[in-house]
Amino acid sequence: MISTTDIFTISSQKQFEKIALKTFRYQYENNRVYQEFCNYLKTDVQKVKILEQIPFLPIQFFKSHTVVSNNNPIEVTFTSSGTTGMITSKHLVTDVSIYEESYLKAFSEFYGNIEDYVVLALLPSYLEREGSSLIHMVEDLIQRTNRPESGFYLHNHDELIKNLIELDESGQNVILIGVTYALLDLIEKQTFQLQNTIIMETGGMKGKRKEMIREELHEILCTGFGVTAIHSEYGMTELLSQAYSLGEGVFECPSWIQILVRETEDALTYVSSGKTGGINVIDLANINSCSFIATQDLGKKNPNNSFEVLGRFDNSDIRGCNLMVL
Incomplete structure (x- = not known):
């Protein structure tokens, strides 16, 4: 099990990657929805050695499934805003601390x-x-x-x-x-x-x-x-961390969050710095739900790991990521 001390004292990229891969294996073992999603993609867990090989769960699964990685009681349920009749996301939090x-x-x-x-x-x-x-x-x-x-x-x-x-x-x-x-x-x-x-x-x-x-x-x-x-x-309902922009719309992350930017047409391929694509978020504070989220936001990542949000996908489903209904 990964401790919060591990998560909140990350001081290097190597350390982040080590904890992220450990988190991936833990959530694959303990989160039924995430495990079935990974299995659907035919993910060989033992061969996942770098961040780009980790499957990212489409964010809309929080609208339709119970995304939790343990059996502890739910302390609080965070919900997204939505217009009347709209299905909202539910983030079931077992440790609000x-x-x-x-x-x-x-x-x-x-x-x-x-x-x-x-x-x-x-x-x-x-x-x-x-x-x-x-x-x-x-x-x-x-x-x-x-x-x-x-x-x-x-x-x-x-x-x-x-x-x-x-x-x-x-x-x-x-x-x-x-x-x-x-x-x-x-x-x-x-x-x-x-x-x-x-x-x-x-x-x-x-x-x-x-x-x-x-x-x-x-x-x-x-x-x-x-x-x-x-x-x-x-920030968003499905995450337990925030990034901040001090101006110009350029966001920076605390050390336990990182952003990857995926191809808009192929959810399993990543674009290089400065190119626009879909934002994937690794939020290690999501240890008890899912730390690997494919959002519906469009953005680009800068060489210094800051990022910009440029809009949202037009369609309600993430193209190339709506891979199954569990």
């Missing part, structure tokens, strides 16, 4: 001590439903700031505007994390000239506005908030 360790270590790595910040959250579409892993994380971060000013805002924009301006002018470090459409709603009501605030968008119009390309969106947000860069968080 691993998720908490993952996001706390990642936040600290990218932003430092949480107690140095006031965290303001504008996440209406997430707050209005049950089971959001993002809300679980942000709620915990808010509490850990130990600041009464930190908190969630739903539709009380006037109060948020007042508090944001006062905090920023006082010199307080602030993180405003918001779903994209809500941040746009806010700057339509009030423009800002913020000096001490990080604006972090967590993606998605959630059907409230038309989708926009990142460059256009970030330009509007930079102008509206009076900041030079927009930060972003890349």
